[in-house]
Amino acid sequence: MKKFFFKIKGRKYDVEVKQFEEGIAKVDVNGTEYDVEVETPEKPVSKTPRLVRRELDEDKPKKAPVATGAVIKAPLPGNIFKVLVNVGDEVKEGQTVMVMEAMKMENNIQTESAGTIKSIKVNVGDAVMQDDVLIELG
Structure with a gap:
């Protein structure tokens, strides 16, 4: 699925996410497979703005309605x-x-x-x- 390379305190880790279903990820770390339970936060962590496009009425002039x-x-x-x-x-x-x-x-x-x-x-x-x-x- 996805492959990552991590270096933690000088030690290298080759991590591959093999499968992700229903909150359980099958992860291979340096050749050893693990089942990892993933919890999703209740509130979004990201502060990236979300652009919401509004439908424009075709009869109205197209200006930035603010x-x-x-x-x-x-x-x-x-x-x-x-x-x-x-x-x-x-x-x-x-x-x-x-x-x-x-x-x-x-x-x-x-x-x-x-x-x-x-x-x-x-x-x-x-x-x-x-x-x-x-x-x-x-």
């Missing part, structure tokens, strides 16, 4: 590249307020409604996760 009520949220994980507004600025519906870099592309963050910038929760260079609040509108 404003929900009185906040503008990150549409996907990325880094803040530019902030184009300041606290107190009036914004119009569809106005680009921020640019973020995600997956090696620049993405315009736009408002879905008009309002006044109440607070900006991020700075240029900040890493954000999907649905993190970027801007509060008042």
Whole structure:
């Protein structure tokens, strides 16, 4: 199935996972086979972000929909590249307020409604996760 080479405290181990079924792995370590019981953690250990793609309605214009009520949220994980507004600025519906870099592309963050910038929760260079609040509108 999979073969690994480990070195622990200077000692080399040739490990091959032969079979994995129902939480039991048959493992060959330096020619000796073992049945290893594998426990899976209740919570995921990885902090790798999971990208959730949303279906787009074909009748709507294809822009990055990020404003929900009185906040503008990150549409996907990325880094803040530019902030184009300041606290107190009036914004119009569809106005680009921020640019973020995600997956090696620049993405315009736009408002879905008009309002006044109440607070900006991020700075240029900040890493954000999907649905993190970027801007509060008042």
